[in-house]
Amino acid sequence: MAERMLQFTHVERKMPDKREAKARADDFAEIYAEFSKEAAGAQAARCSQCGVPFCQQGCPLSNNIPDWLKLAAENRLEEAWQVSSATNNMPEICGRICPQDRLCEGICTIQQSGHGTVTIGSIEKYITDTAWEEGWVTPIKPPRERSQSAGIIGAGPGGLAAAEQLRRKGYRVTVYDAYDRGGGLLVYGIPGFKLEKHVVERRIKRLEESGITFKFNTRIGEQVSLSTLRAEHDTVLIATGVYAAKDLKCPGSGAQGVYPALEYLTASNRKGFGDAVPAYDDGALNAEGKRVVVIGGGDTAMDCVRTAIRQGAKQVTCLYRRDRANMPGSQREVQNAEEEGVVFEWLASPEAILDTKAGKVKAVRANRMKLGEPDASGRQSPVKTGESFDVKADMVIKALGFDPEDLPELFGEEALTVNRWGAVRVDYATMETSLPGVYAAGDIVRGASLVVWAIKDGRDAAEAMHKAMRAAARSETVAAE
Ligand SMILES: Cc1cc2nc3c(=O)[nH]c(=O)nc-3n(C[C@H](O)[C@H](O)[C@H](O)COP(=O)(O)OP(=O)(O)OC[C@H]3O[C@@H](n4cnc5c(N)ncnc54)[C@H](O)[C@@H]3O)c2cc1C
Ligand code: SF4
Numbered sequence: 001m002a003e004r005m006l007q008f009t010h011v012e013r014k015m016p017d018k019r020e021a022k023a024r025a026d027d028f029a030e031i032y033a034e035f036s037k038e039a040a041g042a043q044a045a046r047c048s049q050c051g052v053p054f055c056q057q058g059c060p061l062s063n064n065i066p067d068w069l070k071l072a073a074e075n076r077l078e079e080a081w082q083v084s085s086a087t088n089n090m091p092e093i094c095g096r097i098c099p100q101d102r103l104c105e106g107i108c109t110i111q112q113s114g115h116g117t118v119t120i121g122s123i124e125k126y127i128t129d130t131a132w133e134e135g136w137v138t139p140i141k142p143p144r145e146r147s148q149s150a151g152i153i154g155a156g157p158g159g160l161a162a163a164e165q166l167r168r169k170g171y172r173v174t175v176y177d178a179y180d181r182g183g184g185l186l187v188y189g190i191p192g193f194k195l196e197k198h199v200v201e202r203r204i205k206r207l208e209e210s211g212i213t214f215k216f217n218t219r220i221g222e223q224v225s226l227s228t229l230r231a232e233h234d235t236v237l238i239a240t241g242v243y244a245a246k247d248l249k250c251p252g253s254g255a256q257g258v259y260p261a262l263e264y265l266t267a268s269n270r271k272g273f274g275d276a277v278p279a280y281d282d283g284a285l286n287a288e289g290k291r292v293v294v295i296g297g298g299d300t301a302m303d304c305v306r307t308a309i310r311q312g313a314k315q316v317t318c319l320y321r322r323d324r325a326n327m328p329g330s331q332r333e334v335q336n337a338e339e340e341g342v343v344f345e346w347l348a349s350p351e352a353i354l355d356t357k358a359g360k361v362k363a364v365r366a367n368r369m370k371l372g373e374p375d376a377s378g379r380q381s382p383v384k385t386g387e388s389f390d391v392k393a394d395m396v397i398k399a400l401g402f403d404p405e406d407l408p409e410l411f412g413e414e415a416l417t418v419n420r421w422g423a424v425r426v427d428y429a430t431m432e433t434s435l436p437g438v439y440a441a442g443d444i445v446r447g448a449s450l451v452v453w454a455i456k457d458g459r460d461a462a463e464a465m466h467k468a469m470r471a472a473a474r475s476e477t478v479a480a481e
Contacts, residue, residue: 035126037075044072046118050109055120058107060452061087061094061459065104065120072123081131084124089161089459090203092132093186094452095125096195099299099330103452132202140210142170148469151176151233153220156184157451158442159239160203161458162465163212169466173212174233178219181273182207184241186451189265189300191307192272221410230437234472235465238424238433238440239458240407242448246400248295252353253398257361259285261300261399268307287313291392293364294318295350296399302333304397305342316342317391321349321369321382347371351388353396363390402448423447431461432468439465 035043047069055065064083071080084091100106100121111117131137149172152159160182163173181187182204187197208214220226220240229236245260247253267285270277279285287308294304297320308316318337320327323346327334338344348366356362368387371380404422408414417425417434424433424440431439439461442454 035122037077040123040126041073041075043119044069044123046110047073048110052109054107054109054112055104055118058104060103060450060456063087063091063104063124068127069118069120069123072127077127077130078134078136080127081136084127085131085137089164089455090157090451091124092128092199093157093195093203094455095121095123095128096199097190098450098452099332101330101332137206139206140164140167142168144170146170146172146469146473148172148234148473149174149232150235150237150465150469151229152237152239153177153226153229154184154237154239154241154442154444155179155182155204155214155216156239156241156442156454157186158241158444158454158458158461159184159237160207161455162237162239162441162462163458164207164210165459165462166465167207167210167212171466171469174215175207175212176215176218176220176224176229178217180216182214182216187273188269189262189303191265191268191303191310193306193310194303197269197272221407221412226411226413226438230435234437234469236438237458237461237465238407238438238444239442239454240405241443242402242404242423244403244405244422245398246403248350248353248398248400250350250352252355252361255353255355255361255396256359257284257394258353258396258398261294261296261304261397262402264397265300265303265307268311287311287316287395289314290394291315292317292395292397293391293393294397294399295364296320296401297322297327297329298399298401299329299333300401301397301399302329302337304399305337306333306340308395308397309337309340309342313395315392317345317393318342319345319348319350319364319366319391321347322380323347323371326371326379345391347382348389349382349384354390361393361396363392364396365390402443404444404447407444421447430464430468431457432464437468 049066053066056062068080068083098121104120105117108117150166152163152175155175155177159175163175167173183200186200264285267277267280271280288311290313292308292313294301301318305316305318347369349369350364351367352365353361354363354365366389368385369382370385372383375381408416419425424444426433426440426445431441433440441457441461443449
């Protein structure tokens with residue numbers, strides 16, 4: 001068969017050196033805005049107190065944004081922090097990594113009137129960072145201790161928020177996690193240039209000092225069964241996140257140098273902690289000096305391209321099968337990546353990974369796509385144009401999204417009901433699963449989502465768990481009388 005003619009449309013661009021990349025990261029105003037008291041106050045004072053708090057409606061936690069902006073504008077930072085932390089267990093984390101352009105800031109009245117949003121996330125970060133510096137954030141001292149206990153599977157934001165809420169009410173709380181430290185994707189997924197690791201560590205330390213027990217390196221379903229947990233605790237929360245990476249289905253995807261996104265990011269994050277990571281140290285998971293191709297268009301893909309730049313990659317290209325407007329990732333992240341030198345190949349879908357005789361990746365062959373008819377979801381489906389092109393690569397990162405693991409099988413609990421995508425089904429009024437007394441929160445319920453939604457779910461589940469335990473305690477008292 002005659003070999004198809006390839007069009008080499010890919011443009012090689014100069015990558016910023018490490019110093020430039022760092023300078024640009026330092027300019028990443030939304031996250032790194034290091035406000036002075038005056039600057040934070042001035043930004044907070046831009047809030048018109050419009051009386052129609054759209055921003056609050058745009059926040060999954062319904063944070064009382066206008067009130068803490070007003071208090072910050074009046075330099076009443078401790079009160080602002082109290083209002084902010086009443087509805088959010090980790091405001092300084094959300095302030096750093098929420099996609100505010102799609103949430104509170106995107107809907108801000110000032111933004112809608114064309115004057116540029118009040119930078120709500122940066123002020124939220126500033127208020128709670130100040131609270132930590134000033135020593136206002138202290139361990140929880142519940143008003144009374146209760147004898148009942150909760151077992152929480154997963155120390156990501158969903159599990160941590162639930163653990164904190166239950167401890168506040170005086171329950172004994174144990175958090176089990178398969179990893180060796182707490183935080184879930186806050187520590188091993190999201191890169192340190194977006195969320196500094198010490199910011200998560202101090203949260204975990206505070207929860208430990210509040211009397212919450214953490215059992216790390218404990219994978220429920222393997223080392224300990226779910227039924228053991230249910231017998232040990234009065235209530236159990238499943239907050240295990242989603243970790244089954246969607247795979248690349250094209251020839252050559254098994255070539256040496258092709259890695260799943262989370263493997264790549266976890267290695268980089270572990271290096272940030274100073275851990276020994278042989279696969280990074282031997283160069284395999286280090287992008288330095290390499291031509292890197294990242295496949296995918298979500299926030300995980302953006303984290304991969306921006307991490308590769310910081311590692312000193314020679315060239316970083318992102319392939320996404322739809323166009324820019326239809327990209328699932330935050331537009332702000334795309335803009336940052338572009339400013340840092342990432343080349344985006346929109347409307348490009350991998351056709352094959354090309355490798356050397358030794359089986360090492362050397363290029364990605366991509367189909368040029370166009371947007372066709374809308375599918376059932378209303379989104380235009382990408383279709384092939386018949387054109388293709390190659391992008392040279394020494395490393396390929398697959399960032400195609402995540403599915404839930406098969407939890408009924410892992411936990412040996414067929415009665416645990418999941419939906420057709422494998423996410424745990426809950427009664428949304430209570431977050432209770434099909435197993436009585438077992439609740440679920442975060443990505444394992446929603447599919448891959450956001451930190452702020454995991455926090456909301458964790459808080460909602462904790463409230464329902466508290467109500468159920470209180471009702472059980474009351475009926476025990478009545479029975480004993
Ligand atoms: C690369 C990347 C970047 C992201 N960036 C952002 C961002 O900028 N902003 C944002 O809002 N969201 C972001 N997200 C999404 C966000 O991280 C998740 O929505 C959020 O962490 C979900 O919280 P969770 O508590 O449900 O699960 P996770 O954070 O995934 O935590 C689950 C925990 O459960 C543990 N676990 C799993 N199975 C078991 C088991 N059987 N036994 C014991 N422990 C178990 C895991 O070890 C993990 O610690 C990103 C996600 C990724 C992958
Ligand atoms: S939690 Fe997120 S959405 Fe809510 S106010 Fe903070 S940054 Fe905005």
